[in-house]
Amino acid sequence: RKEVEQDPGPFNVPEGATVAFNCTYSNSASQSFFWYRQDCRKEPKLLMSVYSSGNEDGRFTAQLNRASQYISLLIRDSKLSDSATYLCVGEGGSYIPTFGRGTSLIVHP
């Protein structure tokens, strides 16, 4: 089983839609989780950290479910500029930041 798994998509949604991605992780001892965004295979950029209590940043909400070992990202009111690949990050062996394969989002007019 891969350490961090994501549905690669693509998720194809209209502007204004709400879309959610999930990501599962295998290391139950993981403490730190993040969502990154990657555009056209440029460098990944930190989108948000994921806290146990959940956190929100504008249209973006991240949540952690330790019992089921997954994290989620919810995007409300999707914009064309949200089109990108979203990478989830957990901790693999020795707590090394480990990336999922990424979920592709395409927002269309």
Next chain:
Amino acid sequence: NAGVMQNPRHLVRRRGQEARLRCSPMKGHSHVYWYRQLPEEGLKFMVYLQKENIIDESGMPKERFSAEFPKEGPSILRIQQVVRGDSAAYFCASSPGTPGGANEKLFFGSGTQLSVL
């Protein structure tokens, strides 16, 4: 405050040549990670270094690949006798804290695209 600097942006090598990729972390960061991204795949961890020490190289191929982070100067990822399968984007990231800590956020350089002919 400059971000993570990687060079070169693009590197073309013929099979059998050597490739050297450089990475200067953000100011104040002493933790450096190298990741490789093959076409249509995610980022794969290669190696984690601190100044003058390789902490975790569990993702590095056993042969031809090496990494260093000297006391002075950038971190270097070296690939000897490159083969076509080495063609990929190589990203370096730096972090202010240790793995598993609250400051584990990674800040990435723009990457080096290696093409092996």
